[in-house]
Amino acid sequence: MSVTLRRRKRRKLKNEINVVPYIDVMLVLLIIFMVTTPLLNLGTDINLPDSNARSLGAPKDPVVVSVYPDGALALMVEQQNQSVTREDLLARLRAIHANNPEATILVRGDGAASYQLIMDAISTINEAGVTKVSLLSRPLEAGG
Template identity: 55%
Template sequence: MSGTIRRPNKRKLKADINVVPYIDVMLVLLIIFMVTAPLLTLGVDVDLPKSNAKSTNTTSDPVVVQVDERGNLFLTVRAGKKEAVTAETLSTKVSAMVKQNDKDKLQVYIAGDGRANYQPVMDAMNILQKAGVEKVSLISQPEKGKQ
């Protein structure tokens, strides 16, 4: 009696994965992301400057605020010496110049170091705006060979 016993109702295991529900879920998520993606852009439209900028003609000596790569501020007034200033000193000196001169005739330039972070340059612009300067220009050097 050493024979094998067969079971007639033994079911064969199914080794397939039903992927239809996964495809349905994937398509629903795809539609949701396609609808919500345009709504997530919270950026601000920026009109970037053109690369062929021309130099400006100045009739009077401008006020130049320089920002070095460490964020230190320097002030040059009417082709004089460059002097290191703090934010408070810069604000008081420039506001005094604004009161003495016509707002439209006072030319103020910011020369930011190319290796400097953007924040110190923005801080200098905010200081000048609070001092009463309406127009601030940025100084750059032309690329070599494109003058």
């Protein structure tokens, strides 16, 4: 008889939401966002050398090749620097030159980069068939 009494006794249903799984999901998302946020750095800092040279005028849709002090190269595509290898840069510049033989390539060398690294980048640009190459610099500040 005691067995039948135990079967009839049911737990009372709770009308509360269990939030523990939601807290777990929130913490996992928080960790994911904390890890990926530093990776979203789209810009890179380059210290351009100063110069008194006059500007020649900006070409339409310039193609900018960045040279870093450690020898790394980057190609600015749609206002975003994308890190590239020398071979990848050569292939992309050949494609750009095939589409637009009058395209001007701007070389943005870091002020701390050696002259040889910048010349190597210009040599790579010339290998792609591009003959119009310009160097970028910051205007020299008055009194500096």
